[in-house]
Amino acid sequence: MFHQEYINPSKLIVNEDILKLFNIVEKHGGVLRFVGGAVRDAIADIERSNIDLVTDLSPSEFSDMCDDEGLRCIPIGIQFFTIGVMVNSSFFKITSLSNEDDNIKDEWMLDASKRDLTINAVYADDKGNVFDYYNGIKDLEEGVIKFIGKPEDAIEYDYIRIMRFFRFCAMFGKKIDRKSLKACIKNKKLLKKISIDKIREELFKIIMAPYAVRALELIFDNGILDFLIAKPKNLNNMDKLNKIVNDLNLDKNIIRRIFVIFEPDVKRANRLADIFRLNRNQKDYLINLCNSKLTKEDFKDSVSITKSIYKYGVDICRDVWLFINLDNENKNQIIEVLNIINSIKISPFPITGKDLIKLGADTKLVGLHLDILKKEWYDSGCLLTKDELIDKYNNNVNKLFVCKKNK
Numbered sequence: 265m266f267h268q269e270y271i272n273p274s275k276l277i278v279n280e281d282i283l284k285l286f287n288i289v290e291k292h293g294g295v296l297r298f299v300g301g302a303v304r305d306a307i308a309d310i311e312r313s314n315i316d317l318v319t320d321l322s323p324s325e326f327s328d329m330c331d332d333e334g335l336r337c338i339p340i341g342i343q344f345f346t347i348g349v350m351v352n353s354s355f356f357k358i359t360s361l362s363n364e365d366d367n368i369k370d371e372w373m374l375d376a377s378k379r380d381l382t383i384n385a386v387y388a389d390d391k392g393n394v395f396d397y398y399n400g401i402k403d404l405e406e407g408v409i410k411f412i413g414k415p416e417d418a419i420e421y422d423y424i425r426i427m428r429f430f431r432f433c434a435m436f437g438k439k440i441d442r443k444s445l446k447a448c449i450k451n452k453k454l455l456k457k458i459s460i461d462k463i464r465e466e467l468f469k470i471i472m473a474p475y476a477v478r479a480l481e482l483i484f485d486n487g488i489l490d491f492l493i494a495k496p497k498n499l500n501n502m503d504k505l506n507k508i509v510n511d512l513n514l515d516k517n518i519i520r521r522i523f524v525i526f527e528p529d530v531k532r533a534n535r536l537a538d539i540f541r542l543n544r545n546q547k548d549y550l551i552n553l554c555n556s557k558l559t560k561e562d563f564k565d566s567v568s569i570t571k572s573i574y575k576y577g578v579d580i581c582r583d584v585w586l587f588i589n590l591d592n593e594n595k596n597q598i599i600e601v602l603n604i605i606n607s608i609k610i611s612p613f614p615i616t617g618k619d620l621i622k623l624g625a626d627t628k629l630v631g632l633h634l635d636i637l638k639k640e641w642y643d644s645g646c647l648l649t650k651d652e653l654i655d656k657y658n659n660n661v662n663k664l665f666v667c668k669k670n671k
Contacts, residue, residue: 267401270394275306277390278315281354285317286390292329294321296358297372297387297395304383307394307404308436317358318375318387323347326360373397380425381432382412407438415447423454427466430483434473440482449486456491463492464541471521477503480525493539496525504590511595512602519546520583523553524590530554552576558584563601566608567645574610574646581605613638614650620657633657 276298277283289296301313319326323345330337330349338348345360361371376385376397383404387395394401398412409432411418411425419425426448433440455463467489470479477499482488484495505524509516519542528536533554537547562572563585572581582605589598615637617630625633640656641648648656 267394267396269392270401271303271306271388271392273390273392275309275312276302276315276388276392278312279354281351282315282356283390285349285351285356288329288333288335289319289321292321292325292332294319294325294329295389297389299387300379300384303386303388303394304400304404306388307386307401315356317356318361319358320361320371323360326358377412378421379412380418380422380428382408382410383432383436385412404436407436408441409433409437410441410444411447415444416451419447419451419454423451423458424462424466426451426455426488427458427463427470430479430488431466431470431473433482434470434476434479437475437478445482445486448488452486452488453491455488460492460539461541463489464539468518468540471502471525472516472518476506476521493536497527499525501525501527501590505586508586508589508598512599514586517583519549519553520586523550523583524587528554549579552580553583556580556584558588560588563588566604567647569601569604570608570610570645570647571642573605573608574642578605578608610646613641614648615653615657619650619654623654623657625657625661633660636660 286296296317296319298315299318300316302315305311305313321329323339326347326349327337327339329335336350338350340346340348340357346357347360348355348357361375372387372395376387379385382398382400384400385396385398386400386404387397389395402408403410409429411429429444429448470476470483473479480496480499480502484499501524502521505521508514522536522540526532526536528550530551533550534547536542537550540546542550556576558572558576558581562568563581569581576584582602585598585601585605592598615634617634620630620633621627637653637656641653
C-alpha cells in the first residue's frame with residue numbers, strides 16, 4: 265500500500281549527508297528507502313531509532329557507484345548483502361535487496377516478506393512517501409504486534425524473533441495476535457539455542473519499555489524464559505514505580521526496575537547480575553539495594569535522612585524511598601522527602617587520630633576515642649563540628665579520669 269507524503273521527512277533525515285546519498289543513488293538509477301525502526305517510530309511519533317536503509321542496487325553495483333562518486337565503501341556483511349558507506353563525516357549502513365527467486369516480480373515485497381513483524385516492514389523515501397506491504401501502519405495504529413506470514417516460518421528464520429515479539433508488545437502492543445503468541449509459546453525451547461547476551465539485550469529493552477508489565481506477564485505466565493529465570497514476585501510493582509518516576513520526571517533506571525520486579529535477596533541478586541551480565545557498578549548497586557534496611561522511620565526528619573545517606577548514599581536512599589511509597593498517592597509527601605535527600609551534603613568526619621594525639625590522647629586508645637566520637641557525630645545527623653567533637657573528647661576524658669580517681 266502506497267501512502268504519498270505520509271511522513272514529515274524531517275523525522276527521517278538526520279543531516280544533509282543522507283540527502284546526498286539519496287541523490288547519488290537516484291543519479292545512478294537506483295532506489296534508496298528507509299526501513300524498519302526509523303519509519304515505524306516516525307509514524308508512531310516517538311524518538312527515532314537507528315537508521316536502516318535498503319537499496320535495489322546490488323552490493324557490487326553499490327560499490328561501483330561509491331567508487332565513481334569518491335565515497336568510502338566498507339563491506340560489513342556481504343553475506344547479508346550489507347555495505348557501509350561514509351558520506352562526508354556520516355556513516356550509513358545499506359542493505360541490498362536479495363531476489364533469490366527470479367519469478368518474484370516485486371523485489372521490495374519479497375524483502376518485506378523476510379522481515380519479522382508487520383510494523384517493521386514499512387518503507388519510506390526521502391520525500392516522506394511510505395510503502396506498506398503488510399498493513400504495518402494499521403497494525404501499529406491499533407497496537408497489534410504480529411509476524412509476517414506464518415508465525416512458525418518467521419520464527420524459524422531467526423529464533424530471537426520470539427523475544428522481539430514480546431519486546432514490541434512492550435513498546436506498542438495493545439492487542440495480542442493470538443497466532444503469533446501461540447507460535448512463540450510452542451517454539452519457546454528454541455530460545456535455548458540463542459546466546460544469553462542476545463536474550464539479555466531484548467529483555468533489557470522489554471523492561472525499559474512503556475508496556476513492560478503486560479509483555480513480562482505474557483513471558484512468565486507462558487514459561488517463555490523458564491530455563492533462564494524464575495517468575496518475579498510482583499510485576500505490578502513496576503507499573504506503580506513507573507507512575508511515580510513519570511509523575512516526578514525522574515530518570516529511568518534499569519537496576520531500579522530489576523529490583524522492584526524481582527525483589528531479590530542478595531543470593532538472587534547475584535544470580536540476576538549473572539543473567540543480565542551487569543557490570544561491576546550495576547551489580548554492586550543492586551546488592552546494596554538488597555542490603556539496605558531502610559524503613560519509613562529512616563526518613564521521618566532531616567537528621568534521620570542524613571544518617572541514612574551517610575550509611576547508604578544518596579542514590580540508595582532516593583530509590584528505597586520510592587519503593588516504600590509505591591502505594592502512596594500523596595505526591596507532595598514523596599517530593600518533600602526527595603528534595604531533602606537531594607539537598608543534603610555530608611562533609612567528611614571532621615576529626616582525625618592526629619588531632620587527638622595533639623590533644624594528648626594515648627596512642628593505644630586513639631581508635632577507641634575515634635569510634636566513640638564518630639558514633640556521637642553520626643547520632644547528631646553528621647552535624648557536629650570539629651570544635652564540638654573536641655569538646656566531647658575532653659568531656660569523655662575528664663569523665664574517665666574521674667571514674668579512675670573514685671576507684
